[in-house]
Amino acid sequence: MTQRYEPSLFEARWQQHWLENRTFRTPGPGDPDFDPARPKYFVLDMFPYPSGAGLHVGHPMGYIGTDIIARRKRMEGFNVLHPMGYDAFGLPAEQYAIQTGQHPAVTTEANIATFRRQMQAIGLGYDWDREFATCTPDYYRWTQWIFARLYDRGLVYQTEVPVWWCEELKTVLANEEVINGRSERGDHPCVRRPLKQWMLRITAYADRLIDDLDELEWPESVKTMQREWIGRSEGAEVRFPVAEVEGEEVTVFTTRPDTLYGVTFMVLAPEHPLVDRITTADQRAAVQAYREQAAVKSELDRTDLAKDKTGVATGAYALNPLLSPEDPEARIPIHVGDYVLMGYGTGAIMCVPGHDERDFEYAQEFGLPVRTVVAPEDGSAVEGCFTGTGRAVASPRWDGLPTAEAKARSLGILEELGCGTARVTYRLRDWLFSRQRYWGEPFPILHAEDGTHRRVADEDLPVELPEMTDFAPAEDGAPPLSRAGDWLEVTDPSGARLVRDTDTMPGWAGSCWYYLRFMDPRNGQAFASPEALDYWRSVDLYVGGTEHAVLHLLYARFWHKVLFDEGLVPTKEPFAKLFNQGMLQAFAYKDATGRLVPSDEVELSGPEPIHRESGARLEQVVAKMSKSLRNVVNPDEVCAEFGVDAFRLYEMFMGPLADSKPWNPRDVPGARRFLERLWRLFVDEEGDQPIRAELLVEASGEPEGEALEIERAWNPCLQRINDSFGAFNFNTAIAAFMEWLNVATKHRAGFRRDQAERVLAALAPFAPHVAEELWARLGHEPGSVSRAAWPALDERYMGSDTFELAVQVMGKLRGRVEAPKDASKDQLEALARAAVADKLEGKEIKKVIVVPGRLVNFVAM
RNA sequence: GGGGACAUGGCGGAAUCGGUAGACGCAGCGGCCUUAAAAGCCGCAGGCCGCGAGGCCGUCCGGGUUCGAGUCCCGGUGUCCCUACCA
Secondary structure (H helix, E strand, O other), rough: OOOOOOOOOOOOOEEEEHHHHHOOOOOOOOOOOOOOOOOOOEEEEEEOOOOOOOOOOHHHHHHHHHHHHHHHHHOOOOOOEEEOEEEEOHHHHHHHHHHHHHOOHHHHHHHHHHHHHHHHHHHOOOHHOOOOEEOOHHHHHHHHHHHHHHHOOOOEEEEEEEEEEEEEEEEEEEEHHHHEEEEHHHHHHEEEEEEEEEOOOOHHHHHHHHHHHHHOOOOOOHHHHHHHHOOOOOEEEEEEEEOOOOOEEEEEOOOHHHHHHOOOEEEEEEOOOHHHHOOHHHHHHHHHHHHHHHHHHHHOHHHHHOOOOOOOOEEEEEEOOOOOOOHHHEEEEEEEOOOOOOOOOOOEEEEEEOOOHHHHHHHHHHHHOOOOOOEOOOOOOOOOOOOOOOOEEOOOOOOOOOOHEEEEEEEEHHHHHHHHHEEEEEEOOOEOOEEEOOOOOEEEEEEEEOEEEEEOOOOOOOOOOOOOOOOOOOOOOHHHHHOHHHHHHHOOOOOOOOOOOOOOOHHHHHHHOHHOOOOEEOOOOOOOHHHHHHHHHEEEEEEHHHHHOOHHHHHHHHHHHHHHOOOOOOOOEEOEEEEEEOOOOEEEEEEOOOOOOOOHHOOOOOOOEEOOOOEEEEEEEEEEOOOOOOOOOOOOHHHHOOOHHHHHHHHHOOOOOOOEEEEOHHHHHHHHHHHHHHHHOOOOOOOOOOOOOHOOOOOOOOHHHHHHHHHHHHHHHHHHHHHHHHHOOOOOOOHHHHHHHHHHHHHHHHHHHHHEEEEHHHHOOOOOOHHOOOOOOOOOOOOOOHOOOOOOOOHHHOOOOEEEEOOOOOOEEEEEEEEOOOEEEEEEEHHHHHHOHHHHOOOOEEEEEEEEOOEEEEEEE
16 A cells, blocks of 8 residues: 555545544534533634535635634634535526526525535535525524514515516515616616515614624724715705795705705705696696606616716795795705605705705706805815815804804704704615515515405414425516415414415525524524523624625624514624635736637746737736636636645635635645645655654653754744734745744654644644544544644744844844844844944944844944 | 725745845756656745955835834825715
């Protein structure tokens, strides 16, 4: 039998061993082997949607990172909760079902099997006993149950709203799923259409969702995104009476009530209900035409077309409530314009072209007057539009006040006059929560004949998805479930006939609380036991990509807070610490015209990349991995060619986990070579023994000679490994291993068993297969390195006794000299002086800076 | 238009508190081993000048603070990500 490093001979075997022995199973409260004395650590990956394409090398980047963290924490004595599951409801499986007739449950199950196999093949140490998919009744029963809690708290309502409708997908989409009028998934055109929809009152939690961000250990950028998404803005609601139309008034929201004297016109959103009531006869045709045009425009892209402001006068006028109705200045025209959005604030604005750029543009377009009511603090003259803060001018009731005070004063006056109040507005809208689709959680809702609805009793959950064979939505947009026959009909105990709701929940629903289910995934009595919730509390470290910075993380926080208010979870927030891994990119090749050339047309064997057909030189650039560039890398292939440990090491060696960085196929063999060299330190490839005989000898006493050299290299290496867990820059840990290996190889004759054991323990989180293999060959119980203790640092052997002292003259490096680590400042200065004596000759030394352990700098003229 | 991140050799990237820039790896070059090649092992390796000792330049560009700046401050350029009439 060969003793060469051949990972295919043992990697699969160890993976099998871990599964069979449930090595990474984590006992929790209620399990007989649970040890409550240990501290807990819950480290979670954002679980994947199991697509048909399987994993590509980008997915495992974060998974390998958390696997390393989980494995080390386990070795440090923590109860580590590190599970994996599948966000398995969603559109792609259903689209596929419509095209092929395959039931989404079938394709989803097949995809999950692929994902599971791939993740196990990477050696990820998840607790597979806790695995689940959100599309199983065992799970969505509790999704429905939590929905019922929201329902009972009045956070669920049904309303007719203009929603994004995607003709291609035959469903409504949430605002955030539509980008520039096209669906985020599939890039199909979408139109606005009024439909009755389920809404969740997330806006009721807006303030808490902003305020509680402060206590989270999250990237500032993500917190900022969430704050801006919620978009809290403080201002006033002001009511302007409409001239000559008795009883009508225009209510606007403004953040600048201090500019009220500068209002010269008003604009209503095209959809504003007031438009019909106030438009004058001679403007009616023009307004009607404009509204129709605006409705079409919104289907395309209102924002893109809005380079120039458009609008039309209604012919009606409003009266500035601060001025006397007789004052001609008080009379301001009311327009309709599509730069005002019906969905924000009141759908109407007061326009102050002197101090708002959009209003200014509109005023320019339509020749409306501009009135200046704020002057810059420094007294400088402003022409056109000034949006900054300063002092109020031409504003009789608060002239001369700085903007902040003017705001407060104007608010007070508005309230006094009874024509305005302070108000807070949010950009965040209530969450459109229903989809006219099949593959999602059915709503646990029953409709009565009188038009009322009630929720399904808890004991009747889950409301299971009915078996169907045709999932296509109807032409009129009626959901597939409306054709579900018997399933639809329910008779309640009183004999009343009820009909089930036929919408399903959006893809986000299942991921709103899955982290809680991991705490107690097989519980049939509750979504998780109070004991489990109380022990695991919340996620200590949550790792995933930035693409979920707003939606998923905001929705999950919302549900968690509702559960907190219900007294069902012990924490206010679900994810204590968030970490965003970088994106995995790939090299791409650009020709002279700037076009990207698919990778398989590029010849890389020469000194520079060449286009195979034309022979043209190409430029290497960094781009996303994409099918069209044919630079997508499959982890299965990499593992097959280089081994799993090499794959894991390379992914971590590429750079810090947080950075985006390109996959370079040429670098992968370097990781493999490291493992081979390490192997040879332990195993004589030419011999027939599983491990070098010296390593079977129990070492005693302090290391000496070559063993001492290895020891002195090891401890700084371990220090760097430990430090790499601070910022998740495991590339530096692996570099440290490599440097240590270079030293150890040089002094291999002195390599001792105790050193071998410590190295393998520290290596185990990074390259677990080879660590297990060599650990077992050392005679330890198979599989036990995963449970070994994390090695301790020995401060006595932190490198050698001397260091290289840099000697500078006037800040420039002029020499180097070996110096003892414990030398005094005076000794260092003397050594340095001797080293650069010739450079100092004839110069006057003005100052000497001594930095122990580093350098000496002579300031000399 | 707004917000954020980043910028270091041919490539990926190192560099605690401001203290020897380029660790580690890839690609490259030289040597050993070999009939030869591969693999492996040993060594070289930012640029320029010089036979050499050595010197000069160098972390996107321009200024500044400092004994000393990749790191801090001001201004600019470029790349990537997010966002987009939010009143």
